[in-house]
Amino acid sequence: MDEARPTGWKRALLGIHTVAAVLPLLCLATILLRSASVGFAADRSLYPRIENEAENLAPYLLQTWRQPRGKILAVCGLGDATPTADSQSVRLLHMLADQGVVLRVLSQHTNLDSLLPLGTQFPADLNSAAIGAQALLIYDEDERYASLDFRSLASKMDGHLVFDLTGQADGLAADAAGLQLLAYGAPLGPPWLDPDLLAYAAHLRERIPAEDGILLVMAVRPGTISGRARWFLHLNNLIFPRRLYLQDSFGASGTSVQFRQWVLDMGARGGDFPGKGQQRWEPSPREFSGVTQVGPVRTLNEEERAAIAEHDVQWVSFFSMNADFRVQDWETMTVEQALAGPQQP
Amino acid sequence: MIAFLASLFVVLSLLAIGGALLPPSSTIPRSRWESFALAFLVGSAAVVTLGTAVLAVGLPFLVVAISLMAFGVFAILQTLRRGVALAMTAEAAAEARTGYATPIAALVFALGLGSVLASFALPINEFDPLLHFAYKGKILSEVGTPFDEALTGLVDENGELRRFGRIVTHPNYPLGIPILEALVAVLGRGWHERWIQLPLAFWAMCLPAAVFFGLRPIGRRAARAGALVAAATPILYQRNFTKNGWADFGNAGLGNELTLGAGADLPVAALLTAACALLLHGRRQEVPRLQLLGGLCLAGAVMMKNEGLALFGCFVLAVVLSGAVLPIGKGRRAAIGSLSALAVGFGAILPWLRLRSKLPAIDENYTEHFTVERIKHFLGGGAELVERSPKALVGQADDLLANPPARMDDLPGYFTGEFLDWRSWGLLWFLLLVALPWRPRELRDTDRRWLAMLAVGGVCLYFLILLVTPWYLPLLREKGIPERLLLHLIGPICILIGWRLGGPLAEDSGTFEAEPRS
Numbered sequence: 001m002d003e004a005r006p007t008g009w010k011r012a013l014l015g016i017h018t019v020a021a022v023l024p025l026l027c028l029a030t031i032l033l034r035s036a037s038v039g040f041a042a043d044r045s046l047y048p049r050i051e052n053e054a055e056n057l058a059p060y061l062l063q064t065w066r067q068p069r070g071k072i073l074a075v076c077g078l079g080d081a082t083p084t085a086d087s088q089s090v091r092l093l094h095m096l097a098d099q100g101v102v103l104r105v106l107s108q109h110t111n112l113d114s115l116l117p118l119g120t121q122f123p124a125d126l127n128s129a130a131i132g133a134q135a136l137l138i139y140d141e142d143e144r145y146a147s148l149d150f151r152s153l154a155s156k157m158d159g160h161l162v163f164d165l166t167g168q169a170d171g172l173a174a175d176a177a178g179l180q181l182l183a184y185g186a187p188l189g190p191p192w193l194d195p196d197l198l199a200y201a202a203h204l205r206e207r208i209p210a211e212d213g214i215l216l217v218m219a220v221r222p223g224t225i226s227g228r229a230r231w232f233l234h235l236n237n238l239i240f241p242r243r244l245y246l247q248d249s250f251g252a253s254g255t256s257v258q259f260r261q262w263v264l265d266m267g268a269r270g271g272d273f274p275g276k277g278q279q280r281w282e283p284s285p286r287e288f289s290g291v292t293q294v295g296p297v298r299t300l301n302e303e304e305r306a307a308i309a310e311h312d313v314q315w316v317s318f319f320s321m322n323a324d325f326r327v328q329d330w331e332t333m334t335v336e337q338a339l340a341g342p343q344q345p
Numbered sequence: 346m347i348a349f350l351a352s353l354f355v356v357l358s359l360l361a362i363g364g365a366l367l368p369p370s371s372t373i374p375r376s377r378w379e380s381f382a383l384a385f386l387v388g389s390a391a392v393v394t395l396g397t398a399v400l401a402v403g404l405p406f407l408v409v410a411i412s413l414m415a416f417g418v419f420a421i422l423q424t425l426r427r428g429v430a431l432a433m434t435a436e437a438a439a440e441a442r443t444g445y446a447t448p449i450a451a452l453v454f455a456l457g458l459g460s461v462l463a464s465f466a467l468p469i470n471e472f473d474p475l476l477h478f479a480y481k482g483k484i485l486s487e488v489g490t491p492f493d494e495a496l497t498g499l500v501d502e503n504g505e506l507r508r509f510g511r512i513v514t515h516p517n518y519p520l521g522i523p524i525l526e527a528l529v530a531v532l533g534r535g536w537h538e539r540w541i542q543l544p545l546a547f548w549a550m551c552l553p554a555a556v557f558f559g560l561r562p563i564g565r566r567a568a569r570a571g572a573l574v575a576a577a578t579p580i581l582y583q584r585n586f587t588k589n590g591w592a593d594f595g596n597a598g599l600g601n602e603l604t605l606g607a608g609a610d611l612p613v614a615a616l617l618t619a620a621c622a623l624l625l626h627g628r629r630q631e632v633p634r635l636q637l638l639g640g641l642c643l644a645g646a647v648m649m650k651n652e653g654l655a656l657f658g659c660f661v662l663a664v665v666l667s668g669a670v671l672p673i674g675k676g677r678r679a680a681i682g683s684l685s686a687l688a689v690g691f692g693a694i695l696p697w698l699r700l701r702s703k704l705p706a707i708d709e710n711y712t713e714h715f716t717v718e719r720i721k722h723f724l725g726g727g728a729e730l731v732e733r734s735p736k737a738l739v740g741q742a743d744d745l746l747a748n749p750p751a752r753m754d755d756l757p758g759y760f761t762g763e764f765l766d767w768r769s770w771g772l773l774w775f776l777l778l779v780a781l782p783w784r785p786r787e788l789r790d791t792d793r794r795w796l797a798m799l800a801v802g803g804v805c806l807y808f809l810i811l812l813v814t815p816w817y818l819p820l821l822r823e824k825g826i827p828e829r830l831l832l833h834l835i836g837p838i839c840i841l842i843g844w845r846l847g848g849p850l851a852e853d854s855g856t857f858e859a860e861p862r863s
Contacts, residue, residue, distance in 0.1 A: 018452070034597065035466035042470040047596075240484070243494070246510070253707065
């Protein structure tokens with residue numbers, strides 16, 4: 001073998017390229033250290049949070065009410081930093097107050113009168129803030145609002161909404177208390193790590209025998225083309241080998257372009273949805289969610305009834321498509337219950 | 346614990362089976378690093394091709410698992426016995442050494458070890474590995490056959506779309522990775538999303554070693570250079586790291602920019618590298634067995650991802666058109682070995698082609714789109730398929746629809762952007778430019794010819810595939826195309842670079858071996 005020394009330019013090129021190895025070395029070390037920091041388990045806390053601008057948040061919050069004027073909102077905190085006129089929290093509250101929302105603010109900061117909208121109330125504690133409130137807005141990221149007693153709060157509130165801008169609120173606890181949690185600050189983790197999804201999948205694994213079939217039925221027209229809304233993909237994986245059937249599953253399982261087309265096709269579909277031939281109803285009590293009057297159950301159409309017979313299906317899972325997984329959007333029942341509909345004994 | 350032990354057994358079995366298929370290191374000298382890598386790659390290729398063949402004839406996956414257990418135990422025992430019996434001579438041991446200086450050896454070792462640990466530091470945590478591959482692994486381990494409704498249930502018995510069907514992404518993706526994952530699940534009696542990754546954790550470590558082995562007949566300096574270039578290329582581990590500055594340290598290993606893990610691009614790259622290395626070494630040293638194993642590894646690459654099939658065609662074309670299979674003159678024996686290797690490769694992928702024809706396709710039906718008319722259309726300024734863009738689908742792209750850009754306006758830029766992206770590639774593409782056999786006397790070397798044709802042909806192939814893709818090209822760009830495809834070619838590229846950077850000085854002075862050594 002020839003072991004002659006290579007020319008200088010070759011050595012230089014090789015040396016320069018080898019310097020690039022610093023990047024993977026740093027990357028690999030970072031991966032190992034960060035994985036170790038969460039006990040080598042995939043964890044949503046590894047992911048960065050969503051930073052929403054007040055201008056983007058306000059319309060979302062306001063559109064949850066048909067008429068925001070006069071609605072009472074209990075606000076838990078204004079953020080860790082001392083608020084100023086430019087703070088996201090202050091700008092958001094001004095936008096809400098401009099639409100007539102009544103604000104009750106709990107904050108550790110003082111001298112807020114000049115910063116916050118005229119008429120803002122400053123209750124002594126969370127319990128008094130919650131009395132008669134239509135909604136709760138969790139803003140602070142310190143420990144005070146990390147684990148709220150949702151059952152106690154729900155008993156005092158008039159409404160059922162919780163706006164969580166911290167990503168810390170326990171969605172399952174809120175749901176169990178009958179509160180609708182709308183998360184706007186959840187970590188940007190991947191959908192398969194969503195704790196509510198994992199809890200619901202565990203519930204289905206426990207309830208449904210492995211050899212059974214489940215028909216997925218969409219309650220209403222899909223309202224989003226977000227790829228994240230494809231929770232049925234992850235549920236299908238998480239509860240395998242249970243058999244899941246979905247209408248036009250080819251498009252739903254396809255590439256992101258095919259999925260978007262599937263959403264549009266579903267939206268353009270005729271008389272399958274409530275108000276167009278089908279009737280909404282809700283079992284009492286609900287199988288998993290504690291939130292009532294927003295469930296996804298409806299009567300089945302002829303195609304769906306035929307699919308049940310054709311595919312040896314024992315269960316029906318009704319769902320509403322949403323970019324955030326909420327257990328309130330899912331309801332699973334036996335085929336017999338689903339076929340009987342609201343007339344069931 | 347049992348899942349970990351099962352994954353360890355699968356890895357040891359792959360190593361032992363591969364080791365049994367390879368000639369002993371006393372006859373073909375190589376370092377332990379190379380032996381480990383080649384044994385792992387050859388063993389993996391053998392298991393996934395044979396496993397696919399077993400499934401294709403309708404036998405249950407349990408047969409694959411039991412066979413692996415039987416062959417694995419037998420091969421492990423044989424390896425232990427052979428290891429004692431075939432000690433290398435001092436001369437062979439000296440020749441087997443890589444000859445790396447200690448700091449460089451430490452660097453390559455750290456990258457290899459780091460890549461293995463990072464591969465299973467977290468349970469599977471990416472969309473494609475979870476849903477395209479691991480889900481199929483669950484089907485194999487729980488249901489036992491790919492012909493189950495879980496995989497075929499998008500369509501009915503006549504191939505018509507079902508009104509209410511099963512949910513599965515890319516049902517006709519190859520089963521190589523699912524087979525390796527399912528073996529751990531079956532032997533470990535359960536699905537464990539960390540330990541099913543263990544047999545998938547060694548590709549990045551093995552790839553540079555395979556390059557080293559391929560270049561051994563050219564010279565150890567060439568081998569060292571080629572392997573070092575491969576090991577130091579960032580995209581082998583993650584792409585675009587630090588593109589977003591310090592923020593990327595917070596996102597390291599999260600998201601689809603990680604090459605390591607349970608995805609399919611790295612296995613394709615590693616097995617194609619092994620195919621090239623074994624064919625090259627076998628041709629130069631006239632060891633037909635190595636060439637046959639190269640054919641097996643080529644088939645193994647086909648079993649990992651759909652693109653493997655396109656690369657198989659590119660490989661065959663490169664070897665045939667370069668004249669490497671012409672059984673004339675001094676290269677006759679090497680050519681016959683190469684022909685046999687291609688025959689092994691063809692034979693090994695036939696079961697998969699049969700199986701694939703029975704699975705529904707969601708997309709990537711390249712042959713349907715890969716027509717001369719379509720290529721001419723887009724090369725001649727054909728418009729981008731903007732109607733398939735996310736905005737157009739929701740009626741927010743009127744301007745784009747009214748004035749769609751030509752696809753060729755963007756596509757060349759995507760490739761040149763990658764060639765210049767030092768964060769992902771270092772100097773790799775510039776080095777390839779330098780390493781191509783430009784001079785006539787270099788072109789007379791058959792092996793350099795087929796390697797160069799494979800590397801350049803592969804880039805051209807992927808360019809053409811993206812030129813005719815039925816999808817909205819900018820959307821593919823967002824998902825890491827074309828760099829994820831170009832990664833597949835890193836093996837032949839690094840072999841060419843090693844040959845240039847570390848090849849014999851005689852090459853520069855004009856004396857150059859045109860034919861394989863005897």
